[in-house]
Amino acid sequence: MNEALCIRNVKSLGSDEPMDMVIREGRIESITPEIPENGRDLPVFDAEGMWVISGLWDCHTHFTQWSYTLGRLDLISARSAHEAMVMLRRHLDDLRAEGRLSPDRYVVGMRFRHSLWADDEQPTLAAIDEIAGDQPVALSSADMHCGWVNSAAARKLGVQVVESGLVGELEWFDAYCKLDDAPGATEELDRLLRNAELDAAGKGVVGVRDYEMAENIDTWIGRFGRGINGLRVRAGVYPERLQQAINDGWHTGDELPGSDGLGHVGAMKLISDGSLNTRSAYCSTPYSGIDPETFGTMSYTPEQIESYMFVAARHGFDIACHAIGDEANTIVLDCAERSKAHGSIEHAQMLKPTDIPRLAKLGLAASIQPQHAMDDRDVIARFWANPAGVPYAFKALHDAGTRLLMGSDAPVAPLDPWMAISAAVFGTESSDREPFQLEQCLDFDTALASSTAVGRTGLAVGDAADLVLLDRDPSRVTSPEGMQAMPGHVQATMLAGRWTFRR
Numbered sequence: 001m002n003e004a005l006c007i008r009n010v011k012s013l014g015s016d017e018p019m020d021m022v023i024r025e026g027r028i029e030s031i032t033p034e035i036p037e038n039g040r041d042l043p044v045f046d047a048e049g050m051w052v053i054s055g056l057w058d059c060h061t062h063f064t065q066w067s068y069t070l071g072r073l074d075l076i077s078a079r080s081a082h083e084a085m086v087m088l089r090r091h092l093d094d095l096r097a098e099g100r101l102s103p104d105r106y107v108v109g110m111r112f113r114h115s116l117w118a119d120d121e122q123p124t125l126a127a128i129d130e131i132a133g134d135q136p137v138a139l140s141s142a143d144m145h146c147g148w149v150n151s152a153a154a155r156k157l158g159v160q161v162v163e164s165g166l167v168g169e170l171e172w173f174d175a176y177c178k179l180d181d182a183p184g185a186t187e188e189l190d191r192l193l194r195n196a197e198l199d200a201a202g203k204g205v206v207g208v209r210d211y212e213m214a215e216n217i218d219t220w221i222g223r224f225g226r227g228i229n230g231l232r233v234r235a236g237v238y239p240e241r242l243q244q245a246i247n248d249g250w251h252t253g254d255e256l257p258g259s260d261g262l263g264h265v266g267a268m269k270l271i272s273d274g275s276l277n278t279r280s281a282y283c284s285t286p287y288s289g290i291d292p293e294t295f296g297t298m299s300y301t302p303e304q305i306e307s308y309m310f311v312a313a314r315h316g317f318d319i320a321c322h323a324i325g326d327e328a329n330t331i332v333l334d335c336a337e338r339s340k341a342h343g344s345i346e347h348a349q350m351l352k353p354t355d356i357p358r359l360a361k362l363g364l365a366a367s368i369q370p371q372h373a374m375d376d377r378d379v380i381a382r383f384w385a386n387p388a389g390v391p392y393a394f395k396a397l398h399d400a401g402t403r404l405l406m407g408s409d410a411p412v413a414p415l416d417p418w419m420a421i422s423a424a425v426f427g428t429e430s431s432d433r434e435p436f437q438l439e440q441c442l443d444f445d446t447a448l449a450s451s452t453a454v455g456r457t458g459l460a461v462g463d464a465a466d467l468v469l470l471d472r473d474p475s476r477v478t479s480p481e482g483m484q485a486m487p488g489h490v491q492a493t494m495l496a497g498r499w500t501f502r503r
Contacts, residue, residue, distance in 0.1 A: 055206030
């Protein structure tokens, strides 16, 4: 599996001095100005002056759902319910022409963002029933916290829908998992998983933390057994499956059998509250412009959260606790403090100023998704007009000593660390638009380091041979457009000493 070779003429970021690296048994054996004597008989790869960085990680994905976006209807560009239905009609016509429609199979769409649609352009059951008819159709929102289904899909999924056609949070989580058990889904998924791994490698990605709402440990053991092995994976466990994982003898960090060291058990993933886009993130002040008044909702009681954290900490599991609203973050931090749980707070999208230093004090990482700030900046203005906390406090967290882990929450945002780095560094999706919260932007070195497993920008002897070769130095990029274009400058990606991508 692991290739012993010498990589010649590579440069570290910010430098024009070439160096040579010896890779052996999946690790970096040496980094020197010239090939050492023990590397002179190895095959040579001449990088011809390319820059080298540590392999990139996406620290928050729903990898199955991201893989599906490479083969399902993507509604992210729809600006209204009408536009979404036009796209659905076209998609159904294409599937019908290919003979791929069946009342026994769901047609699935992804990533509609109704939080930014006008009040008279919101989803309705009548609209999706008119387009889909008897063909079961299930559409998932961009944040995956609600679904829009037609009557045929509602019957098949066993959910109740009202005039909006929307299925709310917890009911949608359960319903969405049923889509993966539909006829033909396994064969389709394996093909899309391989495509998604290659797509990730083409961006320099070597690993993901997978928080798919599924039995992830057994799922990934099976995938590695079928040769789906293009990434390192830390497979998360949800609270309802935690006791079974404990009974089976698992702990965070345990290696998954058959993965050749690429797969490990991840953290217990717990979703404490909802999301901003569905106005269900739990806040200490009410959402603006919403009648009747709402503060959002908690998915579990504080007592349940604390109990799960105690069980996780007692049995060797890290936590990865989703908390978006400022009040949810306070509750989660209180629970972590009492339970002495360790791990990460996922999203931490709005924090009270008094809570910002608490993550570092408790030894918790902040797992952030900078692209969400770009996607949500207009939603914040609409629904968090008078927040009691600081939204997307990236630099404040970093300055307080919190370890940052960067990711995408794919498919909520694309699995693309360069997009996340761009959002974190420049604070805007375009040079034509002013930065959002310039005071919370990160420097490039911090953003890149937060996108790696080693937590630094440079490679060192003894590191796993997970690396990326680039024909442009990203530390010298000066615009969001330039950073977003960096995937096109990835020339090669190596995972544990073997190439997973070569341009």
